[in-house]
Amino acid sequence: MKYYHLAITALLFPLCTEAQQPRPFTLSGEVKGLRDGYVYLSYSTSEKNVRTDSALSKNGQFVFRGKIAQPVSGSIYLDRMADYSTTELCELFLEPAAMQLKSADGHLKSAIITGSHAQDEQVQLNAAKEVWLAKLRPLRTRYDQLNNEYIAARKAKQPDAVLDSLKDKLTALKDEMEPITDEMGMEDKKFIAAHPNSYVAANLLRFAVMMMSLKEGEEAYAKMSPALQKSYAGIDIKHTLDKLRKGSPGSPAIAFASRDINGKPLRLADYKGKYVLLDFWASWCVPCRKGNPHLKELYAAYQPKGLEIIGVASDDGAEEAWKKAVAQDGIGIWHHVLSGQDRKLAMKGLPNPKDISENYGIQTLPTKVLIDPKGNIIGRYGADGANDEEMNKKLKEIFGV
8 A cells, every 4th residue: 555645844854963063064066068157055054954055156166165063965956946846956965074066967966976975875875776766767757747737737726527637647657656666665774774874874764764663663763873863863763753652552542622524522532432543544645545445344344333433634724625535435424623734833843732643643644543442552554553454453353243
């Protein structure tokens, strides 16, 4: 089954510690055929701050100077206003050192960076994945094109039939890319295991941990060097694991109160004494919607025996789409609430106690959390938990055939 990430990610993936003092770096660029004008470099200067510098390029040459505490990932690009998927850019690792960037064809994407050990490691990893990257590039290009078509069609308020056709094509492309990205993910995991002192590995793990079980994530984190555990990435990984722990078996279910799809009060505490399955989903999540027929079968079999389902939707900015999906899929037979997500707080990295998904460490959709009559979590099913077969088995153990 495919899963959709819920995490909001920025252009950069910074890695910094409070203990180290910033030291100077220089990045000298030489891009043959590059037009005269400004070039931009964005990188992290602390745990929460991203800095964007500009340098004037003349005859294809430019220089950036700054200070960083340790290796950080960044991006160099030409257009500050362009969309990330379409802009000409070069992703790289900066270090407190003298580095060079060179390109012989006028494109930043093909630039070679020297003088950074972390960048050398990234190049090594990219070489190991090149066989899959080559297969993935044309599919990603096509996906970006289709996605832009879909966005344009939504803005133009095209009929549902047009939007659904585009979504089906996007889903088909996702299906085609999935085995390739799985292979790349395995290569990333091998790199992480073999490089416990690497900032590149820490950067990879920061996002790979979202698709790991609590046990697997904790084991990977424990293998990191103490220095990396104290880095921004290490702190972020630990924060992710702490949130995942709150929504995993062995932890008490965090109480919440909200308004349901009909505007009526709904409190988790009202269902104490029953088994409750929290279904974290969204109207735009294709795997979620495809799983609804099976969920309806489970509800029909076990609701008379004491199972309640509460759908928690990440549709806070699209209530009409949420209500429409509930009606279309015929899942109004159980309870539904919105997650309580606040994108402004999320983009600032600030906590939101009202966000049910955040309180249960939800990072991918669909994810289901099973709560026993005493209010304790006894199951988690999704990319960072057990699979649906295990969920079926657990419910059968509880309620019988």
